[in-house]
Amino acid sequence: MSTDAPLVIAMDGPSGTGKSSAARRLAGSLGAAYLDTGAMYRVATLHALRAGVDLTDAGAVDHATRELPLVIGTDPTHELVELAGEDVRVEIRGAAVTGAVSAVSAVPAVRERLVAAQRALVEQAGRIVVEGRDIGTVVLPAADLKVYLTASAQARAARRADQDGSADRAAVLADVQRRDHLDSTRVASPLRPADDAVTVDTSEIDLDGVLDRLHALVQQVEGVRQ
Ligand SMILES: Nc1ncnc2c1ncn2[C@@H]1O[C@H](COP(=O)(O)OP(=O)(O)OP(=O)(O)O)[C@@H](O)[C@H]1O
Ligand SMILES: Nc1ccn([C@@H]2O[C@H](COP(=O)(O)O)[C@@H](O)[C@H]2O)c(=O)n1
Numbered sequence: 714m715s716t717d718a719p720l721v722i723a724m725d726g727p728s729g730t731g732k733s734s735a736a737r738r739l740a741g742s743l744g745a746a747y748l749d750t751g752a753m754y755r756v757a758t759l760h761a762l763r764a765g766v767d768l769t770d771a772g773a774v775d776h777a778t779r780e781l782p783l784v785i786g787t788d789p790t791h792e793l794v795e796l797a798g799e800d801v802r803v804e805i806r807g808a809a810v811t812g813a814v815s816a817v818s819a820v821p822a823v824r825e826r827l828v829a830a831q832r833a834l835v836e837q838a839g840r841i842v843v844e845g846r847d848i849g850t851v852v853l854p855a856a857d858l859k860v861y862l863t864a865s866a867q868a869r870a871a872r873r874a875d876q877d878g879s880a881d882r883a884a885v886l887a888d889v890q891r892r893d894h895l896d897s898t899r900v901a902s903p904l905r906p907a908d909d910a911v912t913v914d915t916s917e918i919d920l921d922g923v924l925d926r927l928h929a930l931v932q933q934v935e936g937v938r939q
Contacts (some may be wrong), residue, residue, distance in 0.1 A: 715775050718740035718938075719839045720745060721855075722931070723848035726862035727893045728906060729869030731915050735862065736844040742924075743931065746838035750845035753827050755805035756783045756796050758817040762809060768816040775822040783830075788837055810929070813890070815895035818846075824901050828852050846896055849907030849934075857889040858934045861906035862929065864916040866890055 720743065724736045733749055740747035751889055755777045761768060764777040786793025794802045804810065817823055825848075835841050843852065849859035860887050870886035879885050896904040906912060915923050 717744070717840060718935075720841075720931075721835060721853055721857050722842045722937070723853050723856035723859045723907070723910075724842060724844040724862065725838060725846055725848050725850070725859070725904070725906065725910070727846075727869065727896065728889055729873045730862035731866045731872075731920060731923055732844040732862055734914075734920055735927060736842045737789045738920070739814055739927050739931075740842040741841070742928070744840065745789075746834075747788035748785070748787050748831065748834055748838075748841060748843040750827070750831055750843060750848065752794050752805060753783060753785055754818040754823075754831065755810050755814055756785075756794060756801060757781055757823055758810050758814040759801060759805055760796060760815055762813060768813055770823075771820045774817055774820045778817070778820075778826070781826070785834070786843065787834060789842075811892075815892055817898075819895070819899040819901060821901040833923065846904040847902035849910050850905060853900045854907070855939070858930055859907045859910035860930065861910040861912045862923075863914050866893065868916040875894040890921050 724732050724733050724754045725769070737747050760781055761774050762779045766773040768774060773841040782797040784793065784795040791892055792802055794800070794805060828851065831843065835843060835853060845852070849856060849861070866886060870889045871884060872891060874882050877885070913923065913926055918926070
């Protein structure tokens with residue numbers, strides 16, 4: 714099979730399971746594009762925060778994010794995230810946005826617009842790994858392969874604390890659990906595995922091990938399609 718054959722891989726799971734790291738590397742090795750949909754919700758959140766809207770008011774969040782001058786790249790070797798031409802890669806990962814993003818992503822009108830943009834990017838790319846919370850269930854229900862990454866909250870919090878250089882592991886764990894709860898209990902497109910997703914628990918596997926598992930799954934899918 715030629716390396717430019719269409720291939721759509723959906724990767725979902727809670728925070729800190731390794732979705733971004735694994736999806737980016739998988740895309741690079743498959744010669745595919747990569748889409749970080751969490752970054753899109755983070756940009757919408759930054760835009761709403763800058764507009765000073767009350768994030769508990771869904772109508773106000775909807776209104777404030779209707780015009781969202783967002784540019785997101787899909788090259789797995791080059792991260793590009795811009796809001797009105799400004800590079801916001803660092804700011805969207807900060808505490809203010811991380812603390813507010815679940816409120817913004819729970820607003821159905823925000824999701825509708827971002828899902829439409831995500832589908833358009835997938836259509837353009839043809840061969841792509843897309844990661845988020847609702848990719849297998851809502852955004853791309855016909856994906857060729859759906860993977861749901863999990864890991865214990867403790868493992869995820871330890872990774873996040875190492876990544877951010879935080880000594881307060883209890884606070885990081887509480888934040889991880891708070892976001893898990895909000896993302897999985899919201900009414901609009903809650904975080905959950907698609908019925909046909911393959912679950913991979915990354916608690917005890919390093920990133921190379923996760924990549925081995927993902928490559929084996931891709932080979933199975935490509936074998937079936939040949
Ligand atoms: N299997 C693994 N073992 C150990 N550390 C890992 C593993 N996978 C990822 N990591 C590390 O965990 C941290 C979080 O990974 P990553 O950002 O890829 O997770 P994520 O699921 O995309 O999180 P979020 O949804 O919050 O963006 C990173 O520092 C990454 O290097
Ligand atoms: N498909 C998605 C992706 C993300 N979200 C929301 O965005 C938050 C940030 O995601 P990260 O992957 O960058 O941590 C996440 O907590 C969700 O609230 C989403 O709803 N759907």
